[in-house]
Amino acid sequence: MMHRTFCLFFGLLGLVAPTASCFAQTVPRQKTLFDNDWKFHFGHAADPQQDFDFTVANIFSKSGKAVGTAIDPRFADSTWQTLQLPHDWAVQLPFVEVDNFDVMAHGYKPVGGLFPETSIGWYRKHFQVARADSGQRFVIEFDGVFRDSQIWLNGFYLGNHPSGYTGVAYDLTDYLRYGEANVLVVRVDATQYEGWFYEGAGIYRHVWLHQYDPLHIPLHGVFVHAKVEGPQAIVTVEASVENETDTPVEGTVAAYLLDRDGKRLAESKADFSALPAHDTQTVVQHLTLPTPHLWSLDDPYRYRMVTEIQRNNKVVDRVETRFGVRTIEITPDRGMFLNGQHVMLQGVNCHQDHAGVGSAVPDALQYYRIRLLKEMGVNAYRASHNPPTPELLDACDSLGMLVMDENRLLNSSPAYLQQLEDLIVRDRNHPSVFMWSIGNEEPSQTSAIGRRIAQTLLQKQRELDPTRTSTYAADLANVYKGINEVIPVRGFNYRHEGVAPYHADHPEQPLVGTEMGSTVTTRGIYVVDSIRGYVPDYDSTHPWWSSTAEAWWTEAAAHPYWMGGFIWTGFDYRGEPTPYAWPNINSHFGVMDVCGFPKNIYYYYQSWWTDEDVLHLTPHWNWPGREGQPIKVWVNTNAETVELFLNGKSLGTKTMPRNEHLEWMVPYQPGKLEAVALKDGRKIRKKMETTGAAYRIVLTPDRTTLTPDGRDATVLNVSVQDKKGREVPDAQHLIRFSLDGTGRMLGVGNGDPSSHEPDQCPDGQWQRHLFNGKCQLIVQAGTQPGTFTIGATAEGLKAASVVIQMP
Incomplete structure (x- = not known):
């Protein structure tokens, strides 16, 4: 081709009045969501009979020959499961204890080469196209399938797409049966991993059918x-x-x-x-x-x-x-400027899964997660380590969040160069995307091969998008070899102690912390528990290769040549449990847990990343049996001084050092622990009280009004209170959920990194234990206007309910 x-340049055009003909025409182009009414069934990677004879039927001998297999449009799939996309079958599987590093890293889910019976998925979609549209072009677009998808229409092979993260599109026009039934078939092979973290399995992003004129964009x-x-x-x-x-x-x-x-x-x-x-x-x-x-x-x-x-x-x-219209300036000595204003990157790294739904995240949940991050003071998001779903970028565009958009692998072969091109061409119109990342921690990063590959990728990036620049996330300190010799912006993964000497040696190269911090914490836990795999909820424990939040941020905030950095991570994520293995099934790295409930470290960042009044005490003050024993109390605030009181008695006043925290050792007595801070001449107060027994359930929805489109969703956070209305922070009750109406429950979670409870309850018995006082339910709208009611009950507690409107 x-x-x-x-x-063509048309000079300086002023305001132009609309012309009558511009929007009067009926334009045939259509984009139809293709998520509903798919059929699904497991195949089998090791048994052809259970894989619908896929590897023994000679389906490639003649075009369209697929007789007797699941590819055959006449195949009977009435007994297959009917479902709605996005779909992640891995999140529905039970946890399995297997002594294998990659299984552990993927959250102990039975997906991968060791599990042939649950690593192949077949999808079938029946649809019709009107005869009147036979002169149009039709293209099917998959935003993301994990992974190695093969696709057929009416028995004709469309193609293979190995990547689990970049989208793929196929022209269907030649194979359609107009006015008759058409069958689209997708075989998904998740026996091979791409990352070392939970990745899900299946058609976990949207599918779209495009229709347009033969002369088109x-x-x-x-x-x-x-x-x-x-x-x-x-x-x-x-x-x-x-x-x-x-x-x-x-x-x-x-x-x-x-x-x-x-x-x-x-x-x-x-x-x-x-x-x-x-x-x-x-x-x-x-x-x-x-x-x-x-x-x-x-x-x-x-x-x-x-x-x-x-x-x-x-x-x-x-x-x-x-x-969007905006300017980005990146300097080696003064950091980054957005629209001429200095911006310190207060960023987070995030994987793409969430409690209850795995990688099949509803669009509304993308917005929910970005709002949580903005409330913490986050202004930048690194998509680690793969192209994100388009709806994540839409959320960042509309809510105001900068994005570092990351390529999956450092490889310049035609297949991977195409993946980079797909990423850039898809995402380059998003104003939130301020920089590309060509890769992360590759073994070849210090070699001549790595340098040459990087040069090829950078050339392709500049060709496709000359308006932005690139970085690479290097887990190296003061090292100027390989990729670092050619990358425009030097990225540091940890090793923040190497930033100052690197800048002194290479003052002309801008730098950014691509992965920083990496404290490991468990929400609501304050002692080491190696049996259950919990670590204290203080900014004190980290792997050997990382640091505390306070260590890196005090360094970055003090030096203008830092552009800032991205915390590892914004949320806990499935897989990569650290520092423990089983029974842990997800990480402890998050500033928030997998549900988005803040940990103590959240308030450290919020103190120094926002101008809001922040005063936070940790831990809670329910410690029966520990009377007289010392409790480590941390205070996070952006006030100037803090005085701590226990049951009205002063425990002393301390000055708050910039970008740090305060500590007291307090002998436990039941009652009230209170902090009084002074900020700009104003007093700010925060108290922590010993509560009574749990009395009632509290349901807190993110939204109570949904669009009745079958896609909109909302989060309901669950807590419990005592009779005085105080939240009980150590409650562990089993909460049972019910739904009356046309919505549906999508998933449950509680932030416990060692919980093996199901995230989804297909038997209809939806339930989840509280973990240190909290759990979460995600619900989705129906397709007709009306209402539905969510109920929550627990033994010995007053029930709660919430009505969701769908006008």
Whole structure:
């Protein structure tokens, strides 16, 4: 296929009045969510008969030959499970104790080569396409399948996509049966891991069916970027035009710049002539935006660019692209600037799973997690260590969160170069993405091979997106070899003691902490428990290769050449249990647990990453049987001084050192522990009381109104109170849930890194123990307006309920 580029500059355009014909045409392009009514069944990696004869039937001898297998469109799948995507079958499996490092690292789930009976999944989808649409093009797009997917339509093989993290699309047009039943079949092979952490299994992201005219803009075929020049911005639109007809065509590409309310701000139109049959051209246009409203962390404003193709004065395709206008400046000595304002990166690393749902995270939960991080003071998110789901980036765009978007593997072979290209082309319109990462902690990072691979990847990045730069996450201290010689921004994984000498030796290279801290803590636990695999909830315990939060942040905050850094990690995640193995099934690294409940270290960061009044005491004050014994009390605050009281008696006043914390050893007495802090001449108070016995359940929903689309979801956090309304921090009751109405329960969790309770309860008996006073339920909307009621009961406790509205 031949590619041509037409660069057209239209000068300084003022405000342009809308023209009557712009949006009057009916445009055939459609994007349909393809998540509902899939059939699912396990195959078998070692037994062909249980794998529907996949490896013994000669399905590749003739095109479309699939007789008698699950690939055959006539195959009877009525007994298969019916489900809705996204779907992660691994989260539904029981935990298994196996002495194998990779199984341990993936959270002790029976997925991988040792478990052939639960590592192959088959999906089938039945659908129809109207005969009237037979002149259109149809493309199926999978946002993410873990992993090694093979796909067929009506028995015809579409292709294979090994990656579990980049999306893939296939043109279905030649194989469709118009006006008749079509069957899409996906075989997912999760016998091989890609990471060393929980990855899930199955079609765990959305699937979309695209329909458009043979003359169209291909998927991700529009790149919008802006350059601020004084009081205005020059917005560049690069639009690919694809002609999938059998004759040359002529036409125009029009670009319309709209504000958030849909008001036309600028427009441009370019001709393309004699676009050959089955060819693609890229049309580049420039529009002038006076007084741009800049995208920022506190005001994440986005514009819309509408790109239309017209042929014979008729609109045949239209694509709408959301984008933001902002400037990023990265310096070697002063850090990073967003829109000319200095920004210290207060970032977190995150894997993509959540309690109850594994990797099949509902869109609403992406927004919930980003809001939790912003409340802590986080302003940057590193997608570790793979391309994120598109909805995560949408959440960061709309809520104001910078993103370091990371490539999966450092490899320049055609397959992996294509993965990098897919990542960049898909994500480069997101204003939240401020930097690319080409890889993480690769064995070849100090070698000449690593350097050459990095140079190839960097060249591809600059070709596809010259508006951003790249880093690489190196677990090396003051080392300037291999990748570090060519990477534009030096990334440090831990080894923060090596940052200062590296900067002194290489003052011209900007640097950022790509992984920092890595304290291990268990929410609500204050002693070492090697039997259950718990570590104290203080900023005190860390692996040999990492540091406490306080150690790295005091260093970074004191030196302007740091861009800041990303904590390992924002949330606990499944797999990679550290420092223990079984019974641990998830990590302890999170500032929050897998449900998003804060640990003590959360308040350290919130103290120094926000301007809010923060005063936090830890631990709780329920210690029966420990009367008279010393309890280590930590205070996190951004006040100047703190005085601590026990039952009204002062235990002394201490000055709060910048970026640190305060400690007291307090002999336990039941009653009230209170801190009184002085900040800017104001008193701030926080108390911790010994509670009575648990009396009632409290359900706290994130939202009580959902869209009745079958996709929207909300989180209900569960706690218990005593008769005086005080939250009981050490309660461990079993909470049972019920749902009355058209919604559905998706998953449960409690943040216990050693809990082996099921995350999903297909038998209908939904329940979860509290872990140190808390657990969580995730529910999803139905498809019809109405209400549903969530109930929560426990033996000996007053029940609770919440009504969810779906107007």
